[in-house]
Every structure is written in structure tokens, then in C-alpha cells.
Amino acid sequence: MNLWLLFICVGITTFILRAAFIEMHGLWKISPLLQRALQYVPISVLAALIAPAVFILNAEGFLPFELPPLLAASIATLTAWRFRNTFYSLLAGMGSLLLLQNILPLITFITQLFCDGVKC
Amino acid sequence: MTLLFYAGSAQMATLQLLQDQALPIMIILTTIVINLRFLMYSAALSSTLHPLPLRWRWPMIYMISDQSFALSMLQRQQSGDRINLWFMAGTAVLMWLVWQLSVLLGVIAGARIPASWSLEFAIPLSFLAILVPAIRNFAGLSAAVTGAIVAILARSLPYNSGLILASICGISIGLFIESWHYNYSKDTQ
Numbered sequence A: 001m002n003l004w005l006l007f008i009c010v011g012i013t014t015f016i017l018r019a020a021f022i023e024m025h026g027l028w029k030i031s032p033l034l035q036r037a038l039q040y041v042p043i044s045v046l047a048a049l050i051a052p053a054v055f056i057l058n059a060e061g062f063l064p065f066e067l068p069p070l071l072a073a074s075i076a077t078l079t080a081w082r083f084r085n086t087f088y089s090l091l092a093g094m095g096s097l098l099l100l101q102n103i104l105p106l107i108t109f110i111t112q113l114f115c116d117g118v119k120c
Numbered sequence B: 001m002t003l004l005f006y007a008g009s010a011q012m013a014t015l016q017l018l019q020d021q022a023l024p025i026m027i028i029l030t031t032i033v034i035n036l037r038f039l040m041y042s043a044a045l046s047s048t049l050h051p052l053p054l055r056w057r058w059p060m061i062y063m064i065s066d067q068s069f070a071l072s073m074l075q076r077q078q079s080g081d082r083i084n085l086w087f088m089a090g091t092a093v094l095m096w097l098v099w100q101l102s103v104l105l106g107v108i109a110g111a112r113i114p115a116s117w118s119l120e121f122a123i124p125l126s127f128l129a130i131l132v133p134a135i136r137n138f139a140g141l142s143a144a145v146t147g148a149i150v151a152i153l154a155r156s157l158p159y160n161s162g163l164i165l166a167s168i169c170g171i172s173i174g175l176f177i178e179s180w181h182y183n184y185s186k187d188t189q
Helices: A003-023 A032-038 A041-054 A067-083 A086-114 B008-019 B024-034 B036-049 B054-062 B066-078 B085-112 B119-134 B138-153 B158-187
Strands: none
Touching: A003 B024, A003 B036, A003 B054, A032 B036, A032 B158, A041 A067, A041 B036, A041 B066, A041 B119, A041 B138, A041 B158, A067 A086, A067 B119, A086 B119, B008 B024, B036 B054, B036 B066, B036 B158, B054 B085, B066 B085, B066 B119, B138 B158
């Protein structure tokens, strides 16, 4: 099937989703319950988007999840909580991830500088 | 693709499915499920965007994204329940521009960037940076935790329905705790 046609279809359906309640505003009534529920939409959706990306399954190790993304996300969370600044928490998160991901080979490298070849 | 529907997670999923040579109808259904959250955003934004004339409304609708939505909601909370349309437009336009430019950059230079840089982690990080300030009470916290747990447990559900399920669970728990809290404080008065 034509790729462009597919993308156009997806584009249209996505726009309909985005526009639905906005266009129908006078016609569809939003009940008070729905209004209260809507406040939790961004929180739940964001959390649901974040979680699978942070808690990546790991076969080995004593934790079922991979450590660097977990720790990096925790650091980012603490930074966001303490400083309430998007940029800082992004910086802290990416920084700690790269640090943690590279620190293990780095430690290995440094110890090998002092040791003789493979063994110590 | 990115110009036509501008929805990152759906774009990724579409790419995946195209590589797997899935049926076109399956791809469309999957993107609908992934993008159902825009229906929720639509409901949240309806009172604000509905009064706008069509030539402003439809571009604004097109540019609704997770980040600009979350930022606008945050700004509304912090400034007493009114959404500043200029703020919203600003975040939306900037987000859209940056996104499209980045995709362009990615097309040109993407293959050269080493995978060890883990740049894809920036996506959930940016969500996290918005999520944390948005949690203001215990109900919000429980909604987030519930959403996260269900999303992890349901990650292998087909067509990304885990996302929808997790959102619904999160919203339900949030509502439940909120009304429990309200009743509790009424009883103790």
C-alpha cells in the first residue's frame, strides 16, 4: 500500500483525536466527574510513558531492572523536585546516565593501569 | 511522516510495524490506540481552545503534544486556573519547530551518532522533568505510581494498549484517593 496514503490516514485520525472534544465543545457536555478525572490525565499518561523506558528489564544481576537508567532517572527526579527546573533535571539525568554507563568500563580501565594486564 | 501527524511515540511504533511488514489497517489501529491520549488532552483543552477562530484553532490543535500540554497545565495550576494562550502557543510552536528540525537533523546525521550516547533516554527524561512538578498531592502521586506500575506490568500487551490501561488505572486511583481524602476531611470537621 502507498506509504504516503497510510501516513495521511494516520495524520487525519490523529487530528480527529486531538480535535474531538475541542470541536464538539458546545455539543458534548463534560460532566464534573470527567473534569476531575481530566486533571489526572497528564500525570498518569506521563508516568505510563516514562516507566517502561526507565525500568528496562535485565536478565542478570540481583535487580530485575537495569541499574544506570534507574539511577539516572532517580537523580533526575530528585533534581526536578529540589530545583523545579526542567533544564537542570534533564542535565542531571543525562549526565548521570552517561556517567554511570561509562563509569564501569572506566573503573576497569583505571584498575588495569595499575595492574598487570588482565589480573591484579 | 512527522509533518503529517506529529506524534513521536506513534511515529516510532509505525516505523517498527512497517519494518515488521504489518498490515496497513493494523498500523492505523495501533496509532489510534497510542494517540488516544490526545483525546484526553482534547477534553482538557476544549474550554480553552474552543472559542478561538478556526484559523487559530486548527493549527493549535495540530500542535498539541505531550510536552506543550503538560507545560500549559502546569502554568495553569501555577497561575490560578487560567491557561495563557500565548504561553501555550509559544510552547507548542517551539516544540513543533524543534521536533521537525530534529527529525531533519536525524535524517541527515542520525546514523553517525554513536548508540553509546543513549540519546533516546532524553525522551522519558523530558517527560520526567515535567511530571515531577505536576505532582502536587498524594492523589497525584498515587496516580503516577499506579500508572507507572501498570505500564510496566502491561508492557507486553498488543497494540500499545498497556499505555491506555495504565492511564485509566492511574486516573481511577487518582480520583479515588481524591474523593477518599475529601470525605475523610469532611468527616473530621
